[in-house]
Amino acid sequence: MTALVSVIPILLLFVLMLGLKMAGHKSAFITLVVTVLLALFVAPALDMVPEQFREASIYGLVWWSFVEGVLKAVFPILIIILMAIYSYNVLVESKEIEVIKNQFTSFTDDKGILVLMLVWGFGGLLEGMAGFGTAVAIPAAILIGLGFKPMFSALVALIGNTVATGFGAVGVPVTTLCNEVAPGGAASAEAICETSAFAVIQLSPLFILLPFIILMLTDRKAIVKNIILAVWTGGISVVVQFLSARYLGAETPAIIGSIAAIVAIIIYAKVFAPKKTEGGSPAAGGKGYTLGETFRAWSVYLFILIFILVSGALCPPVNEFLKSNLVSKVPLPVIGTTFKFGWISNAGLMLFLGATIGGLIQGLSLSRLMAVLARTIVNLRKTVVTIISLIALASVMNYCGMIAAIAAGLVAITGSFYPFFAPLIGAIGTFVTGSDTSSNILFAKLQANVAGQLGMTGQSTFFGMEGSETNWLVAANTTGATGGKMISPQSIAIATASCDMQGKDGEIMLSAIPYAAIYILLGGLMVYFGT
Numbered sequence: 264m265t266a267l268v269s270v271i272p273i274l275l276l277f278v279l280m281l282g283l284k285m286a287g288h289k290s291a292f293i294t295l296v297v298t299v300l301l302a303l304f305v306a307p308a309l310d311m312v313p314e315q316f317r318e319a320s321i322y323g324l325v326w327w328s329f330v331e332g333v334l335k336a337v338f339p340i341l342i343i344i345l346m347a348i349y350s351y352n353v354l355v356e357s358k359e360i361e362v363i364k365n366q367f368t369s370f371t372d373d374k375g376i377l378v379l380m381l382v383w384g385f386g387g388l389l390e391g392m393a394g395f396g397t398a399v400a401i402p403a404a405i406l407i408g409l410g411f412k413p414m415f416s417a418l419v420a421l422i423g424n425t426v427a428t429g430f431g432a433v434g435v436p437v438t439t440l441c442n443e444v445a446p447g448g449a450a451s452a453e454a455i456c457e458t459s460a461f462a463v464i465q466l467s468p469l470f471i472l473l474p475f476i477i478l479m480l481t482d483r484k485a486i487v488k489n490i491i492l493a494v495w496t497g498g499i500s501v502v503v504q505f506l507s508a509r510y511l512g513a514e515t516p517a518i519i520g521s522i523a524a525i526v527a528i529i530i531y532a533k534v535f536a537p538k539k540t541e542g543g544s545p546a547a548g549g550k551g552y553t554l555g556e557t558f559r560a561w562s563v564y565l566f567i568l569i570f571i572l573v574s575g576a577l578c579p580p581v582n583e584f585l586k587s588n589l590v591s592k593v594p595l596p597v598i599g600t601t602f603k604f605g606w607i608s609n610a611g612l613m614l615f616l617g618a619t620i621g622g623l624i625q626g627l628s629l630s631r632l633m634a635v636l637a638r639t640i641v642n643l644r645k646t647v648v649t650i651i652s653l654i655a656l657a658s659v660m661n662y663c664g665m666i667a668a669i670a671a672g673l674v675a676i677t678g679s680f681y682p683f684f685a686p687l688i689g690a691i692g693t694f695v696t697g698s699d700t701s702s703n704i705l706f707a708k709l710q711a712n713v714a715g716q717l718g719m720t721g722q723s724t725f726f727g728m729e730g731s732e733t734n735w736l737v738a739a740n741t742t743g744a745t746g747g748k749m750i751s752p753q754s755i756a757i758a759t760a761s762c763d764m765q766g767k768d769g770e771i772m773l774s775a776i777p778y779a780a781i782y783i784l785l786g787g788l789m790v791y792f793g794t
């Protein structure tokens with residue numbers, strides 16, 4: 264009974280978003296209200312409240328868990344999201360995004376290489392820097408402009424926007440995942456690195472399989488070339504992402520891994536692919552770009568990358584200084600935690616500085632940049648409501664015992680086979696919410712609680728890497744969430760808009776479902792056999 268009651272908020276999200284086609288922000292807010300009512304009146308009646316909170320007022324417990332959720336949503340998740348979109352909007356405002364587009368179409372006549380470069384290399388870089396739809400919208404729009412069919416463009420963009428999403432928007436999904444299960448809501452750098460590396464290991468077969476699928480969809484006849492290019496590009500991607508995740512954390516794997524993939528594809532094109540015809544890219548009007556023009560176009564992403572690397576694990580003294588200065592602490596009574604936020608150590612500041620400096624280099628005035636920032640904030644107001652509502656309801660569900668009840672129910676049903684189904688839970692979260700981050704918010708504690716139910720609380724070795732058994736199962740959530748991204752209604756809506764295919768959402772989803780099913784199945788097998 265407790266498990267059935269506890270799953271009501273999740274089912275309600277399904278019904279509102281998929282059944283009634285209600286907007287995400289409205290669905291999330293209504294679900295939050297229902298969750299609070301369940302926590303106030305049903306959880307105590309069914310004796311669901313954890314033992315350590317039973318002496319406290321249920322109203323105080325719900326209120327302070329709600330406050331913690333709001334604080335987590337704003338600092339730093341929403342700040343990072345807003346700054347990530349701001350960085351992309353700066354490029355659009357300065358029109359330097361056109362230079363970046365044209366440079367990707369100027370080096371080869373091979374359609375397979377070009378498509379892989381756009382949806383896997385450049386798409387992954389966009390996901391790592393900005394996320395939240397840009398990695399589907401821009402590559403798909405470029406492919407349409409180059410003469411590819413709309414359905415094809417939408418499908419390959421969706422397939423390409425998967426493995427990178429776990430580390431999208433400067434690592435927000437995995438960082439959030441780790442913070443959700445950490446004591447006090449603040450994960451250690453070691454835990455983030457370990458969980459990030461586990462996620463890459465679980466996704467490793469897909470780093471090769473997905474490029475192969477993209478290449479085969481582009482050219483079914485060039486099987487040998489497709490295999491070689493997929494192994495070459497995917498192999499370099501997975502190695503670089505693993506090293507970045509293991510030693511630098513969640514902020515850089517998608518960024519550095521995608522840059523490495525772009526370099527690998529360029530090397531392959533220079534050595535094996537036919538050269539572009541004389542006169543440069545038709546999309547660029549037959550014009551090449553000087554080093555100065557290239558620097559100006561890429562300056563936003565270049566400075567973001569520099570600030571993230573310098574402020575992160577690459578420079579420990581700088582990282583330690585930033586984390587130990589200008590840190591706000593908010594004590595949260597009843598639930599017994601203290602919320603902490605570093606004003607100068609968070610990735611949102613690095614995104615803002617990189618985008619602003621890059622924008623100035625690209626010729627935008629400071630006042631114009633602030634206008635872009637203001638417009639970005641206004642345009643994302645619905646996203647603000649969605650994220651705050653989802654994180655707050657996840658916090659209320661956790662402190663009032665709902666997450667633990669669902670975990671107990673899942674263990675009772677699946678037993679020792681649960682690790683196989685763990686990625687499916689993450690995929691359902693992304694399918695419903697459209698966000699890897701939101702899926703991790705909803706189910707991170709559930710995965711950790713199931714690990715406890717299964718006795719996965721010690722250290723073990725997973726495909727050659729030693730680490731926490733709990734972190735291995737928690738990482739499975741983002742592994743599955745990246746697959747759910749391929750068929751989430753929000754992603755498909757972005758694809759249909761970019762490819763001018765309004766009303767074709769169902770067709771695109773049907774074409775993507777088989778690839779998403781293979782994706783989630785492989786993820787489940789990796790998690791299960793690793794366990």
